[in-house]
Structure formats: C-alpha cells, structure tokens
Amino acid sequence: EAGVAQSPRYKIIEKRQSVAFWCNPISGHATLYWYQQILGQGPKLLIQFQNNGVVDDSQLPKDRFSAERLKGVDSTLKIQPAKLEDSAVYLCASTPDLTAEAFFGQGTRLTVV
C-alpha cells in the first residue's frame, strides 16, 4: 500500500513570497489533515478535511493560509504571503473513516528567509 505522498520535500522562499504544498493521501482515506511542526514543538493541526469538506480549520491563519481538497482526494496548502515565522515542516496525514491512527507523509520543510 502506497503511503501519503507530499511534495516538495524542501522549499526555501523569501518573506512575502507565495508557496504551495501538495499532498496525495492513501487511497480510500476520507480524512486528510495538514499539520505544522515548528522546530522543537509537536505537530499542530492547521486544517482537517472529511472528503472534500472542511471539518476543522479553527487554527488556520486564514489571512495568509488556504487549503483545498476539491475532489476529495489530493490536497493543496498555500501560504501567501509567507512570514519568517512560517518556517516549519508541513505534514500531511490521512485516516480511513472511523479509525484514529493517522498515517503521515514525510513532510515539506519550508524555510522563509
């Protein structure tokens, strides 16, 4: 079974630029999460999708972050414009319905300079 795929693995941008991350969850997994992990901290949820609907985006900084999962499969997370404090690893995870254990991708390490 293929795992959660994310791209790119690494990205360096200047502040005020835009960036987008892509995630393809495990086939058949209805729930998709985007987490932000700042160095030295645990992952923090940004947004949760159930199929193509948003379940929880209460911690997403909506003035600069956006995410979509149009067809209920893959998802894109965008930051526009980026700030220095957005430097982090962005993790995508997915779960099948009614189970708790999330499967994580390798993450995208973003550095904003």
Added chain:
Amino acid sequence: DQQVKQNSPSLSVQEGRISILNCDYTNSMFDYFLWYKKYPAEGPTFLISISSIKDKNEDGRFTVFLNKSAKHLSLHIVPSQPGDSAVYFCAASVGTGNQFYFGTGTSLTVIP
C-alpha cells in the same frame, strides 16, 4: 495552551534495558491516546494506541499505560534496541476521526 505535555526532551538508555517515556495531559475529554515515532527527515509513524476504557495496551516490546485519574500515560519499551533511537510523540484526541493534540516529543537514544 499545551494540552499534551512531554516534560523530558531527551532520554538515554542502554541497549537491553527498559525505556520509559512519559506524557501528561490536561483535557479530561481526551479518550484516545497514541504514540508516534519519528526518525529524522521522515514523518511520524504510528506506534501504539490506547483508549480510555483500558489502562494498558501491549504490542510486542511496546506497552502503553494510562492513568486517567492522574491524566498521565507512559510508553515502556523492553528491551530497548539501538533502532528505537528516535523522537517519540504522545498524542491525544477526543473520539476517533478528530484532530490529534501532540506533545513536544522526547528524543530517545539507545546506547549499544
């Protein structure tokens, strides 16, 4: 507000001995707890879980203990192996299919 806390940033253990990683939580609504293991440059990998109806769950060398009254859980690894060296995250959720709240992680080093 950190609802899940791992107060030991690092732990070193000799190969073959027991590793005990601790986790505390503040939200009494949490009823599902998980441990994830993370190697450098990889995403977290699910290790073991426990629901609040149990106080112990075992899977091979890994055992998780839950003390609901103390809002504390621990992960025991016996015997510890060098390949267990990684960062371990404790996570908690309210029910299944909801967001996980993660601790800050404990870096385990198993010394050969």
